[in-house]
Amino acid sequence: MASGSQRGLQFEPVQPVRAYQRIVEQIEEALARGDLAPGQRLPSERDLVSQFAVSRSTVREALRVLESNGVVRSRPGDPNGPEILPFSPGPLRKQMTRLARVDELTLSELIAFRMIMDGAAIQLASRLRTPEQLAEMEQTLVEMRAAIDVDFTAFSEADVAFHEAVARVSRNSLIQTCNEVVRGVVLGLISDKIAHAANSRALMLESLQHHAEVVEAIRAGDGHAAARIARQNLYDYYASYVPAPDRDPLRALIED
Amino acid sequence: MASGSQRGLQFEPVQPVRAYQRIVEQIEEALARGDLAPGQRLPSERDLVSQFAVSRSTVREALRVLESNGVVRSRPGDPNGPEILPFSPGPLRKQMTRLARVDELTLSELIAFRMIMDGAAIQLASRLRTPEQLAEMEQTLVEMRAAIDVDFTAFSEADVAFHEAVARVSRNSLIQTCNEVVRGVVLGLISDKIAHAANSRALMLESLQHHAEVVEAIRAGDGHAAARIARQNLYDYYASYVPAPDRDPLRALIED
C-alpha cells in the first residue's frame, strides 16, 4: 500500500515539553533504573536548582507533581531533603475513585462491578485460604452479629471488615483496591438512603445469614457456590436502589 | 466499652495542609459537585491568584498537580484559560504501571484481574448483545484471522479490537476502562517476550480458535460457558510467563 510505505516518515503532533516535566522524567528514570530507591533522599530544592540549572519555581513544580504521584514527600525544615517513598497504592486509589465518580457511571454499573469483584475475591479465597484465615473470617461474622444490636453504622463497619478480610485472602492487591474504592463510592451514593430504610434490622439479619452461608461454602472449598451466594447477597442488598430497567445486567451475573 | 465512649474525642494526627493543596481540593470538589464540568474553562492563573488570594507560584503548583492527574490542561497563550478535561484512563494506567514495575503488583495478579474482568464482560455481553453487536464481534474475528498472516502486532491489535467490542457490549464503562488499563499494563510488561516466542503462529491459531468458541457461546446465550472459555484462553495465553507457584490462583478462576 502507498500509505503503508509512508508510515516511516509519518509525523507526530508535537506539544511543548515543559522544563518541570523533564525534571520529573529524569527523576522517574533514575528511580526506574534503580539509581534512586525508596528511603533515599533527594538533594534540597536549592541544590536541585543548580543541578538542573533551572529556577526554584520549576524545581518545585516538578516536586509537587512527584509528590502528588506518591513518589516523594517533602517536609519543611528537613535537612536531608525530600524523601523517596516506597510505592503505595494510594495514588492508584485516587485515580480509581476519580474514575468511579465520573457522572456517566450508573449505580447499576458500580454494583455490577462490586458483584464481579467480590465474587471473584471469594472464589479465590475459598481456594487459597488457610485455616487461620478462615477463623478470621468467622470472627468478623461474630462481630457482625454483635453489631446488629448496636447500630447500623456499626454493622456496616463489621461488614466492611468481612469483605476486607476476604480480599486479603485473595492475595490480589488489585482486587483489594478495586473493591475498596468501589465500595466507598457506592456507600457515598446511597448510605443516606440505607440509613433511612424502615426494616433495617430485618435487612441486617438477612445479610448476616447470607454471609454465614458464604463462609460455609468457603470452608467447604466450593468457590463457585460461595461466589454465587455473595453476588446474590449484593443483589438483594442493593437492587431496590437501582432503577428497574438497569437490573437486568445484575441478574445476568447471578444466573449461571 | 470504655474506649468506645472516648471515640468522640479521639485526636487525629495533624500534618500541615499546604495552600496549593487546598486549591486542588476546592477545584476537585467543584468538579465532584458538578459546578465544573469537562470542556469548561478555569479562570486564568492571574485571575485565580486574586480569587484564591495566594501568589501565582501557589496557583501554578496546584495547576501542575491537577494537570499531572489528568484533570486540566494548560496551553500557553490560550485566552480562555486552562481546560477541564474529560476523564482519561491515562493517569490510571501510569499508576498501575508504576506499581507493576516494582513488583508491588505481580504479573499473576494482573492476569487474574484480566481473567475476572474479561470473563465478566463476556458473561454480560452474552446476555445483553444485540444481533448487530454480535455481527460486529464476528467481524473482528475475521480481522484476527487475516492478521495472522501479517504480523504478530497486527494480530495483537485485532485481538484488542475484539475485547474492546465485547467490553462495549457489556455496557459498563467501569469494566471497559479497567480492562483497557490492565491489558495495556500487561502488554507493556511482556510484549517483548511474546514477540520472541518461537511458535507464535501456532499460538495465534489457537487463540483465534478460542475466540471463535467464545463468540459461539455468546451467540447461544450461554454466558457461563463463554466466560469459562475466555478465562481458559487467557490462562493458556499467559500462563507460561507466570512463575509456576503463582499459577494456582489463576487455575482457581477456571475450575467451576
Place this chain on the structure above:
DNA sequence: CCCATCAACTGGTCGGACCAGTGGACTAGG
C-alpha cells in the same frame, strides 16, 4: 554527662519581572 540555646539550614509562600506565544479585534484591501 545532660540539657537549653542558637544558628544554619529546610521547605512554603510571596511579589515582581521578562519572554514567546495565542487569539480576537481591528483595519485595509478586495
Place this chain on the structure above:
DNA sequence: CCTAGTCCACTGGTCCGACCAGTTGATGGG
C-alpha cells in the same frame, strides 16, 4: 459587503530575590 492581514492585550512558562516558620544538629553552659 466580505476577506485577509496586522496588531496588541493577554496567556502561560520561567526566572529572580526575598521573607517566614519550622527542624536539626552543633554549641556551650549547667
